[in-house]
Amino acid sequence: MGIWALSEPTDTLNEEGEDGAVVAPPKAGKKKLLIIVAAAVLLLLAAGGGAFFFLGGKGDPKAEAAKAETAKAETAKHGEGSEEGAKFVDIPAMVVNIRSPDGAAHFLKVHVMLVPGTMKEEEIKEGLPLVLDAYQPFLRELRPEDLAGSAAVFRVKEELLVRTVAALGEGSVKDVLIQDLVQQ
Known part of the structure; x- marks a missing residue:
């Protein structure tokens, strides 16, 4: 200034x-x-x-009704809506030594349950020694890399179902449910 x-x-x-x-x-x-x-x-x-x-947001009422009908049909198809309810046959947990390329000891613990099909629970329990005998060679031939990835459980489950049906007969079991699959 x-x-x-x-x-x-x-x-x-x-x-x-x-x-x-x-x-x-x-x-x-x-x-x-x-x-x-x-x-x-x-x-x-x-x-x-x-x-x-x-x-x-509410969904389309027709789509919601269709979903409910589909779920009801699936339940009826698998027998879970019957008066008896779904019965499961528990197979005791098995621990097997699995193959490893490095020669180190690897173990696999498997605990499965069977969903009966046309066979009754008692008949399946009588045939459990055959089922366990069918499982043993398959489980012992698994390698640690066979159990890696998200699809491994699905592959093991499908193979166990095939071996169960081979041991007990066609239609005897609907599904194999894997409770535990632990590799050590």
């Missing part, structure tokens, strides 16, 4: 121009604030819409 100017600076944020006049700062702060508020509102709307879609 010049010597003749008697005015005091009004604000510390203001700057002097070339001719000594006080210049106000640009209003960029309001523009940034407006952008931030708009982004926050859009984010909240998107989150609310996503929550409604995943949690609160």
Whole structure:
């Protein structure tokens, strides 16, 4: 400021121009604030819409009824809706030594249950020695790499079902349920 100017600076944020006049700062702060508020509102709307879609939205009533009918048909097909209910035959846990290329000792513990088909529980229990005899060679020939991956349990389950049906007869067992499959 010049010597003749008697005015005091009004604000510390203001700057002097070339001719000594006080210049106000640009209003960029309001523009940034407006952008931030708009982004926050859009984010909240998107989150609310996503929550409604995943949690609160009702599905098509016809599709829901079709799903219920399909589930009921599956239950009836597997015999789980009968008066007796589904009975399972528990096979005692087996521990077998499995092959390893490095010669180290590897063990596999398998505990399965059988879902009876046309055979009664008592008949299946009488045939358990045959089933265990069919399982042993298969389980002993497994290698640690055969049990790796997400599809390994499915492959083992299918092979055990094939061997069970071979030992007890066609239709005797509907499914093999793997309770434990632990490799050590």
